Amino acid sequence: MPKQFYVTTPIYYVNDVPHIGHAYTTIAADVIARYRRLLGDEVFFLTGTDEHGQKIERTAEASGEKPIELADKVVLRFKNLWGKLGITNDDFIRTTEQRHIKAVEEIFRKIEKKGDIYLGEYEGWYDIRNEAFITETQLEEYLSLPEATRPPIEKVKEESYFFRLSNYQEPLLAYYHKHPEFIKPDNRRNEVIRFVEGGLRDLSVSRTTFSWGIPVPGNPKHVIYVWFDALTNYLTAVGFPDDEEEFNAIWPADIHLVGKDILRFHAVYWPAFLMSAGLPLPIQVFAHGWWTVEGEKMSKSLGNVVDPYKVVDEFGEDIFRYFLLREMPFGQDGDFSRTALIGRINGELANGLGNLVSRILGMIKRYKDGELPTPGKLEIIDEDVRKKALYTVERVEEAMNEIAFNKALSSIWDFIGLVNKYVDDTAPWTLAKAGDKDRLDTVLWVLVESLRIVSIMIYPFMPDSANKMWGMLGFKESLESQYFSNAKNWGEIQLSGRIEKVKSLFPRYDSN
Numbered sequence: 197m198p199k200q201f202y203v204t205t206p207i208y209y210v211n212d213v214p215h216i217g218h219a220y221t222t223i224a225a226d227v228i229a230r231y232r233r234l235l236g237d238e239v240f241f242l243t244g245t246d247e248h249g250q251k252i253e254r255t256a257e258a259s260g261e262k263p264i265e266l267a268d269k270v271v272l273r274f275k276n277l278w279g280k281l282g283i284t285n286d287d288f289i290r291t292t293e294q295r296h297i298k299a300v301e302e303i304f305r306k307i308e309k310k311g312d313i314y315l316g317e318y319e320g321w322y323d324i325r326n327e328a329f330i331t332e333t334q335l336e337e338y339l340s341l342p343e344a345t346r347p348p349i350e351k352v353k354e355e356s357y358f359f360r361l362s363n364y365q366e367p368l369l370a371y372y373h374k375h376p377e378f379i380k381p382d383n384r385r386n387e388v389i390r391f392v393e394g395g396l397r398d399l400s401v402s403r404t405t406f407s408w409g410i411p412v413p414g415n416p417k418h419v420i421y422v423w424f425d426a427l428t429n430y431l432t433a434v435g436f437p438d439d440e441e442e443f444n445a446i447w448p449a450d451i452h453l454v455g456k457d458i459l460r461f462h463a464v465y466w467p468a469f470l471m472s473a474g475l476p477l478p479i480q481v482f483a484h485g486w487w488t489v490e491g492e493k494m495s496k497s498l499g500n501v502v503d504p505y506k507v508v509d510e511f512g513e514d515i516f517r518y519f520l521l522r523e524m525p526f527g528q529d530g531d532f533s534r535t536a537l538i539g540r541i542n543g544e545l546a547n548g549l550g551n552l553v554s555r556i557l558g559m560i561k562r563y564k565d566g567e568l569p570t571p572g573k574l575e576i577i578d579e580d581v582r583k584k585a586l587y588t589v590e591r592v593e594e595a596m597n598e599i600a601f602n603k604a605l606s607s608i609w610d611f612i613g614l615v616n617k618y619v620d621d622t623a624p625w626t627l628a629k630a631g632d633k634d635r636l637d638t639v640l641w642v643l644v645e646s647l648r649i650v651s652i653m654i655y656p657f658m659p660d661s662a663n664k665m666w667g668m669l670g671f672k673e674s675l676e677s678q679y680f681s682n683a684k685n686w687g688e689i690q691l692s693g694r695i696e697k698v699k700s701l702f703p704r705y706d707s708n
């Protein structure tokens with residue numbers, strides 16, 4: 197059985213409701229999953245929630261609930277949102293599930309057996325918001341932050357199990373050098389390498405001063421450190437430790453998508469745990485950037501947190517998906533603003549793609565009574581569209597391989613611009629008036645063929661609009677039955693059907 201393509205999102209804390217940052221990674225993962233399925237791959241796409249730890253315990257306490265009650269409530273906000281955003285995850289993992297507890301116990305035992313866990317005492321600082329132990333050097337970085345944005349930290353002194361992370365400095369560095377694709381983008385990779393070169397201290401992997409977590413096997417006074425627990429989710433969901441067949445068919449992950457703030461956990465601790473447990477390492481960890489909102493850092497205290505539910509209710513899932521992936525290169529930071537959003541909707545979606553689709557379909561209704569045209573001989577101007585279509589598909593493939601969503605979309609929109617121009621240049625209305633039926637049919641056919649290819653290319657990004665477009669083209673075969681390679685088969689595929697109803701794809705918005 198060929199290995200499945202395995203893509204993950206971080207699992208989200210349930211102390212807070214979903215915001216644009218959560219939606220961003222999950223949409224990105226969905227685009228990759230849909231694209232891979234179009235390529236013909238078997239895909240396993242995982243997301244879920246991180247439900248243990250001191251932060252969740254405290255949040256629950258503050259609202260007079262049990263942690264599990266809080267989790268049960270908030271998890272629905274995530275699950276419902278993924279439904280609204282067209283997310284096609286194959287599993288949803290919650291770290292409070294029995295299957296996960298079992299997996300965490302098992303990997304803990306394996307690492308212990310390897311001799312990489314010992315009992316000691318942790319004395320130092322802890323950042324509860326990020327559930328992170330703070331080293332002396334990091335403490336200085338923390339203290340240099342303005343107080344308003346600095347995560348609160350607390351002094352901790354308690355018995356703790358440690359993981360011998362210091363033993364993995366050399367193996368990790370060797371691995372990074374041997375696998376330059378392991379951490380992306382390159383500037384983030386360099387940061388991680390510098391961090392590891394600076395020396396690794398053993399990592400505290402258990403706590404005793406609260407109880408909301410998975411007990412350490414054999415010493416239930418301790419609960420396992422929430423990041424040790426959380427990272428293991430990627431194994432749990434693919435059958436670890438019991439279902440070896442499933443595990444081998446899916447693990448290792450092809451790509452872990454994470455925000456830049458949690459790269460260290462995924463690119464340093466996680467591979468070290470896996471090495472210790474004797475398990476294969478993920479192929480790639482890709483760290484994306486952060487959104488600001490209207491030029492400001494997003495924060496609860498500023499009250500500017502973008503609620504994805506509201507954006508979807510106002511604009512629909514596809515517009516939100518498109519904007520997030522078009523506006524900011526994956527890996528860099530960017531800004532979410534209403535002006536930018538409406539600018540892209542009006543310019544690229546309504547006037548660009550929407551207008552092209554309604555123009556073309558309208559002409560076929562008018563001049564052909566909805567019947568799909570068949571072509572005569574192609575002229576140079578038609579051949580140019582064909583060549584540009586193929587060129588575009590290849591650019592999109594390249595961009596998707598390097599997880600450059602914005603590049604893929606901008607190539608597709610260059611093509612849309614070219615096809616719009618082709619309509620102006622060939623002026624089908626003049627051909628219709630002159631009764632030049634053969635030429636008219638050829639031009640309309642070139643246009644239908646172009647839209648067919650655009651539908652396939654935009655499907656991973658805007659599944660709903662792509663399906664609508666495809667449906668309006670009247671093809672009997674479904675878009676979901678197509679392969680990405682069909683976007684390269686210009687003129688080779690005979691799709692049957694006829695155009696019935698023409699509806700507008702995207703509304704225009706008032707820019708105020």
Ligand code: MSP
Binds near residue numbers: 218426
């Ligand atoms: N529970 C951990 C992840 C464990 S994975 C084994 C966690 N959860 S989280 O709920 O805080 O999710 C954070 C994710 O949202 C991170 O990937 C983070 O980078 C992302 N974002 C939080 N704010 C963001 C923005 N303003 N912009 C983009 N992404 C942001 O961390």
